[in-house]
Amino acid sequence: MKQNLVCFLCPNSCELTVEETESGLAVRGNRCPRGEAFAKQELLDPQRTLTSSVRIHGAEFPLLSVRSDRPVKKRELLPLMQQLRSVECTAPIKQGDIILSGVGETAVNIIATRTMAAKVRGR
Amino acid sequence: MKEIVCDVAVIGGGPAGMAAALSAAAEGAQVLLIERNEGLGGILNQCIHDGFGIHRFGELLTGPEYAGRFAQQVAAAEGIQVLSHALVTEVGADHTVFCTTPKGMLTCHAKAIVLAVGCYERTRGAITIAGTRPAGVYTAGTAQHLINLDNVAIGKRAVILGSGDIGLIMARRLTLEGVEVVCVLEKMPICNGLPRNVQQCLKDFGIPLYLNRTVTELRGRNHLEQVVVCDVDDRGATIPETTETIDCDTLILSVGLIPETELLRSAGLPVARMTNSTPVNSHLETEVAGIFACGNGLHVNDLVDNVSAEGECAGKWAARYAAGERAGSAIPVECGTNVRYTMPQTLLPGETARLSLRVLREAREQTLVVRGDGDILFSRKLSHVTPAQMVCVELPGIVGINSGKVEVSVE
Ligand SMILES: Cc1cc2nc3c(=O)[nH]c(=O)nc-3n(C[C@H](O)[C@H](O)[C@H](O)COP(=O)(O)OP(=O)(O)OC[C@H]3O[C@@H](n4cnc5c(N)ncnc54)[C@H](O)[C@@H]3O)c2cc1C
Ligand code: SF4
Numbered sequence: 381m382k383q384n385l386v387c388f389l390c391p392n393s394c395e396l397t398v399e400e401t402e403s404g405l406a407v408r409g410n411r412c413p414r415g416e417a418f419a420k421q422e423l424l425d426p427q428r429t430l431t432s433s434v435r436i437h438g439a440e441f442p443l444l445s446v447r448s449d450r451p452v453k454k455r456e457l458l459p460l461m462q463q464l465r466s467v468e469c470t471a472p473i474k475q476g477d478i479i480l481s482g483v484g485e486t487a488v489n490i491i492a493t494r495t496m497a498a499k500v501r502g503r
Numbered sequence: 504m505k506e507i508v509c510d511v512a513v514i515g516g517g518p519a520g521m522a523a524a525l526s527a528a529a530e531g532a533q534v535l536l537i538e539r540n541e542g543l544g545g546i547l548n549q550c551i552h553d554g555f556g557i558h559r560f561g562e563l564l565t566g567p568e569y570a571g572r573f574a575q576q577v578a579a580a581e582g583i584q585v586l587s588h589a590l591v592t593e594v595g596a597d598h599t600v601f602c603t604t605p606k607g608m609l610t611c612h613a614k615a616i617v618l619a620v621g622c623y624e625r626t627r628g629a630i631t632i633a634g635t636r637p638a639g640v641y642t643a644g645t646a647q648h649l650i651n652l653d654n655v656a657i658g659k660r661a662v663i664l665g666s667g668d669i670g671l672i673m674a675r676r677l678t679l680e681g682v683e684v685v686c687v688l689e690k691m692p693i694c695n696g697l698p699r700n701v702q703q704c705l706k707d708f709g710i711p712l713y714l715n716r717t718v719t720e721l722r723g724r725n726h727l728e729q730v731v732v733c734d735v736d737d738r739g740a741t742i743p744e745t746t747e748t749i750d751c752d753t754l755i756l757s758v759g760l761i762p763e764t765e766l767l768r769s770a771g772l773p774v775a776r777m778t779n780s781t782p783v784n785s786h787l788e789t790e791v792a793g794i795f796a797c798g799n800g801l802h803v804n805d806l807v808d809n810v811s812a813e814g815e816c817a818g819k820w821a822a823r824y825a826a827g828e829r830a831g832s833a834i835p836v837e838c839g840t841n842v843r844y845t846m847p848q849t850l851l852p853g854e855t856a857r858l859s860l861r862v863l864r865e866a867r868e869q870t871l872v873v874r875g876d877g878d879i880l881f882s883r884k885l886s887h888v889t890p891a892q893m894v895c896v897e898l899p900g901i902v903g904i905n906s907g908k909v910e911v912s913v914e
Contacts, residue, residue, distance in 0.1 A: 388699030390557050391806055395698070395887070428703065429553045431565055432679060433651055440541060442654040445551035445567050454707060461679050475571050493551065494567035 385422055387415040398423055427451035431493070432464050434479060439471035439496040446479050448488040456484045464490065471498040504608045509535040509584075510825035512600045512613035513818065514591045514766065517545020518807050519798025520619035521573040522814025523821065527617070528582040530822035535611055536583055537602060539590040543577060544570030545621055546799075547807065549644070551651050552672055554699070558808040569807060593769045594618070596791050614825035615793045617817045618766055620800035624669075625759040634720040639727030643669035643757040650676060658753030662730050663687040664718050668696040668805065670757025675704035677755075684710050685749055690717040690735055693865055695891045697805060717741070718754065727752055760803045770794055777844035778802040784833040784849045785856035786820035787813060792829070795821045802846045802859070805893055812857065834904055839874075839912030841866065843890065850909065853900040862913050865889045869913050871896060875904040888913055 387394045387410060396409040398419045407419040421427060429451050436444040452460060460483060469479055473492045480490040511527040513520045516538030524536040542548070547555070550566030557563060560572060577583055586602070589609065593601040600611040624642040639658060641649070647669065649655040661682050663670045666689035674684045687705060692714050694701055705712055719741055720731035734745035762780040772781040772789050780801050787795050797817035798810045820830075833849035836858075845860045860871075866888055873881040883896050894913070901909060 386698040386702050388554070388703060389563075391697075391808075393698045393892075426707075428707070429563070431552045433551055433654075435654065441652050443652055445548075445565065445651065447551075447553060447565055457679065461681075475568060493565045493571075494548070495571060 383423065385419055387418050389414050389418055426454040428454050428457060430457055430460055430488075430490075432461060434464055434467040434469060434490075436473065436496060437468065437470045438498050439473075440499055441496065444469060444473055444479075444496055445493045446490050447493050448484075449491050450486065450488050452484055452486050452488055456486070460484050471496045504610055505606075506610045506612065507535070508612045509533050510613065511535070511615050511617060511818070511821045512537060512598075512611050513617040513619060513821075514594070514600065515545065515619035515621055515798070515800065516540070516543040516585070516587070517619060517621050517798060517810075518547060518570065518573060519621070519800070519810045519814035519817075520545070520617070521570075521577050522811040523617040523619055523795075523797060523818030524583050525573075525576055525580055526815040526818035527822040527825075528580045528818075530819055530826070532582065532822035532825050534583045534818075534822075535613070536577065536585045537589050537591055537600070537611075538585070538587045541587055543574045543585065543587075546644070549647050549651050550672075552676070555807050559811055566807075573811075591620075591766060594766045594794070595769075596771050596794070598793055615821040616795065617814075617821045618794065618796040618800055619798045619814060619817070620763040620766060622760040622762045622799040622803055624756075625761060626756070632718055632721055634722055634731070635724065637721060637723035637725060637727040639723070639752050640721065640754045640756065643667070643673045643755050646673055646753075646755050647676070650680060656680070658682060658751075660685060660751045661753035661755055662718070662732075662749055662751045663755045663757060665689065665757035665759070666691075666694040666696050666701075666712060666714075667757040667759060668700050669760075670755060671696040671700040671704040673755055673757065674710050675708060677753075678708045678710065682753070684708070685751055686710065687712045688716045688718060688732060689714050690739070691715070692737070693889065693891070697891060716745075719746070721754065722748075727754055730754055760799065762800050762802060764800075767796065767800075775844075775848070778846060782848035783846065784830060785847045785851045785854060786830055787817040787847065788820060788824070788830060793821075793824050795824075802844070804859075805891070809859065809893065809895055816857065834875075834901065835908045837908055837910045839872075839910040839914075841869075841888075841913040842911055845911055850898070850901055852904075853902045855900055856898045857895060858898050858911070859893055859895045860911060860913075861893055862888045862890055866913070871911070871913050873898065873901075873909055873911050875901060875909040876906050880909065885913065 547566035
């Protein structure tokens, strides 16, 4: 079986082909070794970084952007989103602060991607 | 009216403006960085997905993280004064910058100016769809702002028109938020977004992308209820036999970005048709000496690292201009085979330059060639080019061209 993929680890966007051979998966089209690892991972166990936003109180904006600190399994994206829907936090928050720890199969942390100061009163 | 002076006034606090301010300050200039919003970061603050900064920071960051790193550097730098909540209304050819601030009008007399004002989105008016004008139609960037920053839900079933990156990213975002994305339609025969976005945003979630297909009519009284869609032929004419109606309450338009040119015009600068912006030399200096431009306000970029690199270039040369250095006359760059536009449009002799270009048509196994007086001055192999992906190369210094111009082609 032959599969075509695009490596998205860097802007080169190499077009990869992965073929199953007797000696395992053969990857072509990658301009660097990371592409080979990427293609194998994609076929066996695709992973993605989850990015979203959660509600925040007492800040300039109603939402705080967050991400998983490591990639999660692709099939975990929607269940984790469900979990994030009920999360609320309160300003001030610093970029990198853990909002939710050890969630999902891969036990990732959900961290803040933006610093949000507490709202100045009267503005 | 309050008046202030500075060496370099940078207008716009996105990645282009922050990079420009940092590099100008590194040259020893006193910099005023003017931003109309509360904080720095520009469009990056609403781009909460990851995929930024692989070149600059060596990591895959989200938009807010990329902006945050830059903003920290700006805060730590000496010689940068940030003026937020200040909207620049006019830039004079004499380097005067007029702004409105919460404390009233402010005039800044700068020795040099960097325009880093970003871009705006094409709207439906620009592409004229028939039918009613119901609620539920958003540009992709507006939808992104509403969902990612304002906590406003926008619908239950969406169609996306246009395959630009923001549209693709919004397809994923809406799906994650529980909105059903029926399909993405692209009028052109090729996808406008980056391949990695097609994979991560559409294929991951089984969202179909239909090429050569567009929306011809909107239906719904107060709120959108249906869109009528149909194939288009290679000349852009609709094919009525392929008409279909799709029930949806949301239509997202991702039909293109256009550089913000109001301030360029106020300084009396011409706006080129191809980039929708003004010609610059390899210092990113416009035709008005001492006024520089960079980032999406100069031409629409796909990668933020390129935007930052442009900002750095513009900031550095603006600082040197403020210190009295002047650029000589430049060599025009002409667009040859399969080149839609180049930026810069002129090269300063003997100086290395970053040349960005976009092609007209997709092609494989190509060579980018720069010619002067019929000789090949530079060439670079390109394995795959598409109009959606900007090509960027470092050119060596070019000297001694008798014809006074060079030509760039992709062949
Ligand atoms: C939705 C989306 C997704 C993207 N995804 C990616 C990606 O995955 N990877 C990647 O590398 N790149 C991506 N990009 C591209 C990259 O983020 C942008 O090209 C880049 O952020 C543009 O930077 P800029 O500084 O030119 O403009 P902006 O960030 O738009 O900054 C312009 C600033 O100028 C200010 N301003 C404008 N006019 C005035 C005025 N008159 N007075 C005062 N201030 C003013 C604005 O408020 C704004 O802060 C994406 C872009 C978008 C829109
Ligand atoms: S294979 Fe290497 S060079 Fe190619 S896109 Fe992936 S990371 Fe980049």
